[in-house]
Amino acid sequence: MFRLAFLTTGKAMNETISTFKRSKYFGYALLLGLALFFWVFFKILSPHNFGTSKLMANYLQTSIQYAVGGCGFYFIVVMGMFDFSIGANIVLSSLVGVLLSRHFGYYGLILGCVLCGTLIGSFNGFLYTRLKIPSMIVTVGLMLVLESVANYVVTLDSAGFPGKLTNANVLAFNHAPWNFIAAAIAFLLMGFILRFTKLGTYFNAIGSNEFVAKSMGINVEKYKFIGFVLLHFFVGIMALLTVSYGKGMLAVTGMGSMSRNFKPLMGTFFGVAFKKYGIPVSAIVIGEFIITLIFNGLVALNVPTTINDFVTGAVLLAIVTLTNRGLRGSVVK
Amino acid sequence: MKKALLILFSLVLVSSLLFAGGSGEKATAAKKPLIGVSIWSSTDTLGSQVKRILDAAAKALDVNVMYVDQGHISEQVTASAETLVAAGVDGFIICNSASAEMTSVINTATRNKVYTAQFFRVIDPVANPNEHALAVASPYYVGSVHEDEVDNGINLIQILTKKGNRKIALEGWEAGDATFLLRWEGYRKGIDLWNAANPNDRAVLLDPQYGGTTSDTGRATAEAIINANPDIDALIVAGGGGDTLVGALAAIESLGLKGKIDVVSTDFLADLDEQLATGGMAAESGGHFCDPLFAFMMVYNAIKGNYQVPTDGYYEILFPYLYVASSEDYTAYAKYFVDELPYNAEELRAMGNMSFAELNATAEKLSIEDVISRR
Numbered sequence: 001m002f003r004l005a006f007l008t009t010g011k012a013m014n015e016t017i018s019t020f021k022r023s024k025y026f027g028y029a030l031l032l033g034l035a036l037f038f039w040v041f042f043k044i045l046s047p048h049n050f051g052t053s054k055l056m057a058n059y060l061q062t063s064i065q066y067a068v069g070g071c072g073f074y075f076i077v078v079m080g081m082f083d084f085s086i087g088a089n090i091v092l093s094s095l096v097g098v099l100l101s102r103h104f105g106y107y108g109l110i111l112g113c114v115l116c117g118t119l120i121g122s123f124n125g126f127l128y129t130r131l132k133i134p135s136m137i138v139t140v141g142l143m144l145v146l147e148s149v150a151n152y153v154v155t156l157d158s159a160g161f162p163g164k165l166t167n168a169n170v171l172a173f174n175h176a177p178w179n180f181i182a183a184a185i186a187f188l189l190m191g192f193i194l195r196f197t198k199l200g201t202y203f204n205a206i207g208s209n210e211f212v213a214k215s216m217g218i219n220v221e222k223y224k225f226i227g228f229v230l231l232h233f234f235v236g237i238m239a240l241l242t243v244s245y246g247k248g249m250l251a252v253t254g255m256g257s258m259s260r261n262f263k264p265l266m267g268t269f270f271g272v273a274f275k276k277y278g279i280p281v282s283a284i285v286i287g288e289f290i291i292t293l294i295f296n297g298l299v300a301l302n303v304p305t306t307i308n309d310f311v312t313g314a315v316l317l318a319i320v321t322l323t324n325r326g327l328r329g330s331v332v333k
Numbered sequence: 334m335k336k337a338l339l340i341l342f343s344l345v346l347v348s349s350l351l352f353a354g355g356s357g358e359k360a361t362a363a364k365k366p367l368i369g370v371s372i373w374s375s376t377d378t379l380g381s382q383v384k385r386i387l388d389a390a391a392k393a394l395d396v397n398v399m400y401v402d403q404g405h406i407s408e409q410v411t412a413s414a415e416t417l418v419a420a421g422v423d424g425f426i427i428c429n430s431a432s433a434e435m436t437s438v439i440n441t442a443t444r445n446k447v448y449t450a451q452f453f454r455v456i457d458p459v460a461n462p463n464e465h466a467l468a469v470a471s472p473y474y475v476g477s478v479h480e481d482e483v484d485n486g487i488n489l490i491q492i493l494t495k496k497g498n499r500k501i502a503l504e505g506w507e508a509g510d511a512t513f514l515l516r517w518e519g520y521r522k523g524i525d526l527w528n529a530a531n532p533n534d535r536a537v538l539l540d541p542q543y544g545g546t547t548s549d550t551g552r553a554t555a556e557a558i559i560n561a562n563p564d565i566d567a568l569i570v571a572g573g574g575g576d577t578l579v580g581a582l583a584a585i586e587s588l589g590l591k592g593k594i595d596v597v598s599t600d601f602l603a604d605l606d607e608q609l610a611t612g613g614m615a616a617e618s619g620g621h622f623c624d625p626l627f628a629f630m631m632v633y634n635a636i637k638g639n640y641q642v643p644t645d646g647y648y649e650i651l652f653p654y655l656y657v658a659s660s661e662d663y664t665a666y667a668k669y670f671v672d673e674l675p676y677n678a679e680e681l682r683a684m685g686n687m688s689f690a691e692l693n694a695t696a697e698k699l700s701i702e703d704v705i706s707r708r
Contacts, residue, residue, distance in 0.1 A: 049561045058560060058588075062553050151402075154376045160671075161603040162381060164548075164579060175587050246548030247583045250576045251376040256404040295553075300561035305543040305554070306508050 027277025031270075031286045034319065038290060042297030050300040051293075061176065063285075063292040064183035065241035070267025070284040071190040072234025075199075075227040077268050078207040078275070081135040083228070085124060087260030088146035089235045091251060093117040094243035095153045095163055101170045102159060109170050110240060117236020118229060120146065125228030129221045147253050154251040164248035173244035186237045191281045193230070203227060204275075238264065266291055266316055273320050291316065366636050367397040368629060369417030369425030373405040377546065378575025379600050382622035389674055390626055393681035394633060405430040405507060405546070411437040414449070424448035424475075424632035426625060431511050432461040435468065442473045448635040448642070451477035452628035453621070454511060455649065469646055475635045476648030478628045478696065482512055485618050485654050486519015487526065489569060489597045492616045492658060494527045494536050498567035498595050502558045503541040504551070504581055506573030516571050516599065517541065539565070544580065546573045551580025552587075559588060567595040567615070575600040582613050601657070606667060610660040620655035620670055620699075627652065627696045630684050640689055648689055650696045669704040680707065 020026055043051045069086065076083055093116040100108030120142075128138045154163050165171060172178040194200035202223045205213040214220050243249045270287025271280035294315055298308040370387060374380040384400065391398040401416050403409040410429050414437070417425045424447055429435055435456055442449040455477040458465040468474045493501055503520065505513045524538045539562060544554030551573070559565065568585070570578040578598045585591055592612030601619035608614040627650050634640040640648070655670075657663050669675055676684070684692060 046561070049563060055560050058556055062556065065549075151376060161378075162376065164603075166604060174583065242549050245583070246550075246552050246576075246580045248548045248576060248579050250374065250547045250574075252374065252404060253402040254404055254406075254409050256402075256406075296557045296560060299542055299554075299557040302540055302561070304508070304540065 022276070024278045027274050027279045028282065030277075031274065031279075031283060031290075035286060035290050035293065038293050038297065042293070042300060046297070046300040050297055055296070057176070059292045059296055060289055061179060062245075063288040064179065065238055065245055066263040066291075067267050067285045067288040068183050068186045068234055068241060069238035069264030070271060070288060071186060071281060072231040072238070073264050073268040074190070074271045074280055074284065075203060075230045075234075076135070076224075077265075077272060078203050079224060079227055080207050080210075081128075081224065081227070082139070083124065083135060083231060084139040084258065084261060085120070085143040085146055086231075086235055086264065087257030088143040088150065089117055089120045089232055090239045090242055090260050091249055091257050092120065092146045092150040092153065093236050093239035094249035095150050095157070095251060097240060097243060098163055098165055098249065099153060099157050101165065101167065102157070105167075106170055106172070109165075109173075109244075113240040113243065114233065114236035117239055118233045121229040121232020121235070122225075124232065125225035128228060129225050143255060143257060147251075147255070147257055150251045150257075151253055161248070163251060165243060166247075171244060171247070173240055174247060179241055179244065182237060182241060186234060187281055187285060190234070194280065199223070199226065199230075263288075263291075269316065269320050287319075290319075365395060365397045366423045366633065367399060367421060368632055368636070369420065369422035370398060370400045370625070370629075371403055371410065371413035371417060371425060371427040371429075372400060372625075373428060373430075373546070374402050374574055375400045376402075378579070378602060379622060380574055382601075383625050386623055386626050386674055386676075387629055389676075389678070390629055390681045390684075393678040394685045396633065405510065407431060407434055410434045411441075414438045414441040418442070418445045418447055422447060423636045424450075426450050426452050426628040426632055428453045428625070429511070430507070431509060432456050432464050435461075435464045439464075439467050439471050439474050443471045446473060448473050448475050448632045450475040450628040450631045450635075450648075451479070452625035453479060455479040457511075470644055472642050472644050474647055475631045475640065475642050476628075476650070478624050478631070478650040478652055480621055480624065480652050480654055482515035483519040483522065485599060486516045486521075487523040488519075488654075488656065489599070489616070489618060490520050490523025490527065490536075490538075492656075493567045493569075493595060493597060494523070496567075496595055496615060499534070499536045500539070500562070500565045501536065501567040501569060502539045502562055502565045503569045503571065504555055504558060504577065505541040505543045505571045506546050506577050508541075508543050513541075513571050520569060520571075541571070544570075544573065544577045546576055548576045548580035548583065551577035552584040553580075555581035555584035556588065559584065559590065559594070565594060567597070570596060570598040570600075572599045575602060578602060582608065586613070599654075601666075603671070605657065606660055606663045609657070609663055616656065616658040618654040618656050620657075620666065621652060622670075623675060623696075623699060624652045626676070626681075626684075627692060630687075630692055631689070633685055634687075634689075634692075637685075639686070648693075650693050652696055653699060655700065665701045665705075669701055669708070675699065675704045 039051050093113045096116040097109045097112035100112035124142055128135055173182055202218050206220055210220055267284040267288040271284040274283030294312050372380055375384045399420055401413040403413040407430055411434050418441055456465045456468050520538055524536055528535045542554050542558050544551040570581045578600055585594055595615035597616045599618045601617055631648055635642055657666055
């Protein structure tokens with residue numbers, strides 16, 4: 001009798017633990033635990049020049065721009081697609097925003113960045129869905145096109161400092177609170193879209209099995225197009241934050257914008273890894289913060305940037321591997 | 334739909350051919366020399382200044398000019414030489430990233446009988462003996478125009494230490510870049526010289542962190558450096574085309590440290606006047622955007638047959654840096670180097686007929702006073 005009660009209690013406890021392990025609270029605990037782990041690690045090694053409350057706010061400020069881009073990336077990555085033109089879009093949208101800000105102040109800067117970004121997304125989505133070529137190939141071609149256009153746009157900027165935000169009257173997004181406000185709006189919007197619209201469900205369904213999604217009556221092409229538009233809308237917001245953060249943008253060619261794709265993508269990896277806990281937005285934001293934390297921690301230890309990149313990449317792989325292990329025998333695409 | 338898009342793309346391609354044909358027709362009517370420019374970026378702060386002076390020279394000499402941006406990425410640097418040769422240039426000037434790239438660049442030039450010269454760069458015969466030997470022997474490697482980067486580094490450290498700075502941080506742009514390595518050597522020598530002369534008042538230079546060539550990465554790296562070393566009193570932004578410096582200054586401003594951390598650099602900003610006046614910058618060395626002009630003139634003269642390119646050496650010009658440490662300094666600089674170019678069309682045409690000795694002397698004496706004396 002006693003044994004039976006013990007077994008029943010044990011089974012119930014196991015179920016409770018198992019349920020907790022699948023809940024969003026466990027996901028939050030895991031993310032915050034990781035952030036705390038790295039904070040403690042670097043704080044012990046470098047107690048005086050790392051991790052104070054003021055510095056933590058600085059780290060967060062640096063990371064939010066990438067988190068906004070990471071949110072956008074999530075929409076297409078969950079559908080199994082990729083976009084190499086993110087960096088080129090950031091460059092072009094920023095330069096359009098800077099150019100328009102010369103004439104229309106904040107309206108020009110904000111609308112220039114966001115509208116240009118969204119239009120590019122529509123163009124990408126249109127080409128991808130119509131040409132039926134893999135997204136990687138389409139977007140590599142578009143990256144080259146957008147870089148060329150950006151180089152043309154910068155020649156239109158007749159200011160003495162082309163591509164740079166020299167006017168102090170349009171620099172609100174360069175610092176708190178407006179950069180945080182813009183990012184928070186983007187995060188809330190992302191959360192709203194995923195939680196309260198059918199888009200999130202459809203994106204996941206398409207990502208899980210496109211053919212099944214199609215047979216369920218989901219217009220796959222339409223939602224892939226919407227995915228690209230949403231991605232680049234968020235990239236437009238990222239462009240606004242990035243150009244404000246650095247007070248300017250540099251036009252590049254020859255795939256020089258490629259490296260800009262990867263920092264937002266790192267956040268997206270966190271989002272995808274923590275999707276099972278139902279907290280992709282928080283995972284992207286905290287994930288980008290963790291990456292910035294590691295970067296700053298290594299600089300505090302005077303580790304050269306090259307080794308810093310190595311450590312950041314290795315930690316990212318380790319975290320995603322540990323949190324997103326596939327089932328035994330499952331096929332990884 | 335696919336057919337419609339294919340037709341559209343075909344039309345775009347055909348129209349581009351027509352445009353190319355149009356310019357080619359003009360070119361063949363009176364065959365102008367075509368000189369290529371392989372540059373890290375023709376649109377960033379320094380790159381756009383370089384483009385401005387080269388465009389003026391090309392116009393004055395009635396030469397066509399073609400730019401290829403290579404981002405200082407090694408494989409793109411070597412590919413840029415091949416691209417320019419394929420485009421039919423008669424010669425090209427190049428700002429490489431690492432000296433190792435010059436083997437491929439010089440071989441491309443020699444194989445295709447196209448003249449080439451380096452700007453902002455020189456091949457160190459000790460560190461890169463093979464590349465140097467190749468450059469010396471090539472009948473198409475005209476030479477190089479470069480600055481004394483080590484001396485520049487020493488001078489900037491002297492400016493900082495004389496201002497009372499003792500803990501100096503360093504932000505580079507790319508690990509292994511040939512110019513950065515020379516400047517870094519200069520900074521270290523400057524520190525050694527100061528410490529040898531002032532053993533009881535020593536200065537320290539921190540190891541470099543690399544901020545890339547964009548303003549946002551420049552700011553993130555500068556913030557990380559300052560957060561990690563809150564007691565620094567100076568920051569050297571070694572270069573990177575100017576955008577790294579723009580980002581670093583934004584970082585200092587956002588942290589409320591403007592005027593508290595002395596910043597020196599080697600790329601002149603368009604708003605340097607304001608930065609000097611408000612304490613954003615302590616001093617800058619620069620004005621070297623005319624360096625590529627002399628490399629351009631060397632290649633132009635080689636194409637015209639005015640310079641015989643030796644096979645036991647090459648032409649070399651050591652270009653002087655200008656140093657600006659106050660708003661007054663900058664006012665004079667801005668008048669003769671920013672608002673207008675330091676050479677007018679007539680002077681640029683004259684340069685196209687100078688002997689190498691005269692060209693070298695012209696480069697060496699370039700200064701604000703020199704420009705004033707010619708106006």
